[in-house]
Amino acid sequence: MKRLICSLACLALWATVGCEKSEPEKPAAEIKAGDVSIDIKAPSGAEAILVSADAIDGKSDKVVSKCAGCALGMDGKSEFALQSHGYTMHFCSAECKDGFAKDIEASVLAIKVPAK
């Protein structure tokens, strides 16, 4: 029994050493460009509303330039701005901004983005 273990160990040792071939190393797994998976999960809730509210001015720049307090019908101004979900929202007046700011989350969800 002891012999068997010994020969097994020797065999294992030999196999290990024997495997040490001087092959040129292959490059590690190639990283293909464009293989990066992009999370295309559709945004939901408030974020989805902000995405479409952002797009209403024709550019998706994370700035909602229309006044959400006026159903996106009025041009907002940068001096009346709020941040929500990573978006900057511009309001036409302090009244609109303050009204919106009372409950930003609920106000965002209440935005009716007009269909184009």
Ligand SMILES: [Zn+2]
């Ligand atoms: Zn307004």
